[in-house]
Amino acid sequence: MMMKKMQIEKTNEIVKNRAAKKKNAPLRFDETLVLNQWMLSLFNVGSFEKLAEEYDQ
Numbered sequence: 001m002m003m004k005k006m007q008i009e010k011t012n013e014i015v016k017n018r019a020a021k022k023k024n025a026p027l028r029f030d031e032t033l034v035l036n037q038w039m040l041s042l043f044n045v046g047s048f049e050k051l052a053e054e055y056d057q
Contacts, residue, residue, distance in 0.1 A: 027035070036048075045051045 040046065040048070040051065043051050043054075045054070
């Protein structure tokens with residue numbers, strides 16, 4: 001019974017560690033492109049250069 005409980009705790013620890021690694025993993029290149037496009041769409045511009053021009057004026 002005690003051994004089974006220790007195995008379950010160890011498994012839970014492994015699962016938590018894997019989840020933490022996934023959560024903190026950097027975004028892949030293709031994921032950043034999607035986020036960039038979404039962010040630009042919030043300001044209704046097609047590029048960061050256009051966005052910068054609007055705020056330089």
